[in-house]
Amino acid sequence: MKKWISPALLAITFILSAVAHYANWDHTLQFILSSIAVVFVAGFLGRATESVAHYAGQRLGGFLNATFGNAAELIIAFFLVKEGLFDMVKASLTGSIIGNLLLVLGLSIFAGGLKFKVQNFNVTLAGLNGSLMIVAIIALFVPAMFFNTHSITDEDTKLLSLIVAGILIVSYMAWLSFSMITHKKYLEDVTDKKDEVLPNEHAPVWSRNRSILYLILATVMVAFVSEWLVGTLETLTERFGFSELFVGAFLVAIIGNAAEHSAAILLAMKNKMGAAVEIAVGSSLQIALFVAPVLIFASYFMGNTMDIVFTTIELVAIAVAVFIAKSITQDGATNWYEGLLLLVVYLILGVSFYLV
Template sequence: MMNKIFCAMTIVGIPLSIAGSVLHWPQVMMFGIYCLTIIALASFMGRATESLAIVSGPRIGGLLNATFGNAVELIISIFALRAGLTEVVLASLTGSVLGNLLLVGGLSLFVGGIKYKRQQFSVYDARHNSGLLIFAIVVAFVIPEVFAMTMTEAETVTLSIGISIILIVLYLAALLFKLVTHRGVYTSEEVEEHEKPEWSKQKAILVLALATIAVAYVSENLVHTFETVASSFGWSELFIGIIIVAIVGNAAEHASAIMMAYKNKMDIAIEIAVGSTLQIAMFVAPLLVLLSSIFYQHMPLVFSWPELIAMITAVFLTNSIMEDGDTNWFEGGMLLAAYFIMAIGFYLL
């Protein structure tokens, strides 16, 4: 049923997006059309990556889902960077971290916990990801903010570029560790033989490519509506980035992780939620810092203190809940409650 709805949204949304951008329809209306179209396209990306994940195992499947899901976020952020909206980009990165850990993770645990009283996943992967989360968010994101207090703008940019390179190298090393040198050492990756992918490998890759191209076009137009929408509804750029852009940009992971949890495939659900967060913090954010050097306005890896405190809180809360490899619906509810508390705070900020 949902697939039919998303298909209809895509068939209607893409022509409306093109017509609205050409005919210059009201931007507030177009903001809604663009967001719904991106969410619909993200559903196709989620279905395609799920088909690929069935034959690849939870780790690679979760990585594929996170990568193509974050492609939407990356595309939106690149266009926002080009438009000089660095605060929106930093806010959307913060929103991705909070959204993946608290909203996606919380909904996955909650929905799965409603169906199953107790769900389990690899405790070794959970502990490995916990260490990376603390390094990426607590160490790599806090250091630039602390040192920026006594640095010039140029020195802060230089520091941000250096940290970004280190983060990307460590992220690639983490992939090498998990997928090559230590694959299967701490946990066995089992694929259910009776489960068949919805689409063939070739069709899934084609759908991913076409959906990504469509998202790129719609995202470029979406960025141009931010200022009008902010002034019309009284929203700050911080709220748009942290809540709106993050939810729209990560729609693919939202749907896929919840679906996997409902099917009691918690390894891949956790890999999508936490793996996507790690990819945002250790690859997407550093990459955007490096890419900003070719645009008019450089983007240092410096977040505001409310953003940093919110991300650090999300990391420690998630780690404390998931470190035992055992979850239930109440723990999912706690993550969701934390997300809504932070959303209210950023709305009022």
């Protein structure tokens, strides 16, 4: 369970990042140190989340993994909104969605498939996840269509964005109620249910209260290192000629996804593909249906409303990721080659975004 994240390394990377920021070192060095710190802090956050999830149960545990796995991304995006870097915010949201659906899910399926010939999970849950992602695409596509065809004004676009954001949040709350309360047993994963009767050789080393304390501490640390990281991005894009789209969609997204990468892959290698899919796909759903809308409202209360209009490139990337992920997971069974296909699509998008 992320044994590579020792308290000593965590403290060293965090302190170095803090010194670099407050001593105003070179911005490139600040970015590197802050990125390393985010990876370690996010990993520690993931470890604390897994420990809390152990006491919370399978379904709630998967939700907690997805939620706190997104904490780094949400906090980074919040500071980007605060700085008014809306294009980079949307790029980072795009990167989070495609990163979870293609990179995290792809690596999980590939790694698990190398160890187990075929891995199965709840086919009904896979179908519902796919339908929810299609709803998210519709919610992103409609405002962009009306705006780009000049059917509505800028102010109307912002109003539409707030309304759509509110609808998505309500939809996500309804999904949580459906999946965790009214239809909890209906969506249980068979393999995970069988594993629950076996002795848990990977029991958490921390007590419930200590796990919660570490979860809060890690979230606070993520807030600090995220702010330091965001402060270096504008200089980084100018110095190396990177586009905001590439930085937001790939660099920031990969760094912010560090906790989910390791958690989902380790679960897949233990033949718990249902839990791995829950983290990867569940995290994408949370980004699209909750995190993005929350950022819309956050920008509104800051006095400068960010619209929900994504670029054509971003919409195509998200649609492609949803299409291939839904196609591969809809039968409730995966193998290593399907994981490789997801990674191939991610590489294609990555190269394309770099050249923009």
